[in-house]
């Protein structure tokens with residue numbers, strides 16, 4: 491509980507309208523995309539960096555927990571008040587401060603929605619690389635804090651690869667600017683990247699300088715259907731080693747194909763057991779040649795159908811069907827658990843075989859999607875959180891999946907982060923010394939452990 495006098499002090503900083511304590515408001519902020527209920531004591535919505543700083547000074551003095559939050563779409567349970575305290579959504583700080591088309595960068599406040607930034611830079615023939623499927627709602631601050639990426643991370647990288655500068659408010663309220671506008675920077679420790687993937691535990695991002703990249707002149711998408719997953723995986727390996735870098739390469743299994751069959755008029759032939767969506771972008775002539783080469787590779791690996799989308803409209807039809815998957819799950823299950831493991835791309839066939847075997851072993855309904863070109867696998871478990879027996883099997887499945895991914899040289903997460911979901915697996919990936927270093931950094935920056943406590947950086951599991 492936060493005392494009335496402290497709430498009054500915070501109201502003096504942000505105004506009465508922006509400090510919420512009504513239980514109805516608390517319910518809105520009790521969940522994120524991981525759907526576990528953690529009701530906060532209060533919610534504070536600052537408009538300016540100075541307000542963030544003032545609130546943090548009070549919180550640090552009183553040892554009140556603060557959980558920064560963007561749109562709350564993360565799938566790992568990392569923007570909820572796991573130990574009580576205040577949620578601090580940064581959504582009112584949603585200004586694009588500058589688009590510098592000459593130096594190809596933008597300075598934005600953390601609450602800017604990813605798709606809004608994309609729209610704003612497009613007239614300059616530029617784009618912001620990170621493209622999480624949630625881009626119509628998720629914020630740049632949330633994207634950076636989770637090192638989010640999307641299909642085109644394969645060619646352009648994730649949020650970390652586009653981050654060059656930050657303004658951060660430390661736990662004690664100090665405001666610090668780190669990084670610069672330059673694309674090259676060899677001065678000192680690389681502090682901005684420390685906050686990327688920190689999941690709101692080290693400081694509150696109040697401004698970000700992000701790199702922008704030229705908007706590609708043209709785009710093709712090849713939709714290749716295979717009779718089995720092995721052939722599709724072989725095609726992925728050959729495309730990756732052919733020297734072509736697709737801007738996206740997503741793989742869907744039969745269960746997911748059946749879910750999107752017919753969406754927006756998209757039809758797949760009988761016997762479709764695996765679908766590869768391969769997007770290439772660049773100069774129109776270059777991508778014509780690359781399309782031909784990829785088509786040949788897919789034919790050589792026994793593709794049973796290949797459709798080439800050339801125009802923006804044709805591309806949109808193909809990708810809209812792929813993006814529709816998220817919406818279709820609610821029709822077939824009560825609870826969806828979206829796992830997120832990464833393996834070296836050469837190990838994709840191995841991890842696929844393992845997931846199929848585990849699906850059988852634990853008798854679970856799992857559709858498999860992968861950002862195949864970068865070995866990032868998303869088994870989508872269609873389940874019911876009320877079914878305790880099934881949830882036990884879901885946990886066993888997840889633990890075996892991550893163990894296998896790590897044994898193949900992979901990582902616990904490609905893009906969704908750790909949060910609550912994978913906190914207990916951290917010691918499977920990291921040596922104790924590495925975990926100790928992470929905790930020491932946390933202690934240095936936030937000695938009272940007020941920023942997003944209960945995270946993967948906490949001592950006790």
Ligand SMILES: Cc1cc2nc3c(=O)[nH]c(=O)nc-3n(C[C@H](O)[C@H](O)[C@H](O)COP(=O)(O)OP(=O)(O)OC[C@H]3O[C@@H](n4cnc5c(N)ncnc54)[C@H](O)[C@@H]3O)c2cc1C
Pocket residue numbers: 522523557558559560561562563564565568569580600621622623624627628629630631632633634635636637638639640641688689690691693694695696816905906942
């Ligand atoms: C339908 C759907 C599709 C998705 N697809 C993808 C995908 O393709 N790729 C992908 O990577 N993710 C995906 N996600 C997960 C999620 O959208 C992303 O992780 C996104 O980056 C979260 O942004 P957010 O604004 O919702 O942040 P939140 O979920 O609110 O917060 C995420 C983390 O960032 C911290 N944080 C937020 N703002 C700040 C700040 N200003 N300063 C410090 N810390 C802060 C929070 O404390 C929390 O730890 C998807 C989610 C959904 C629901």
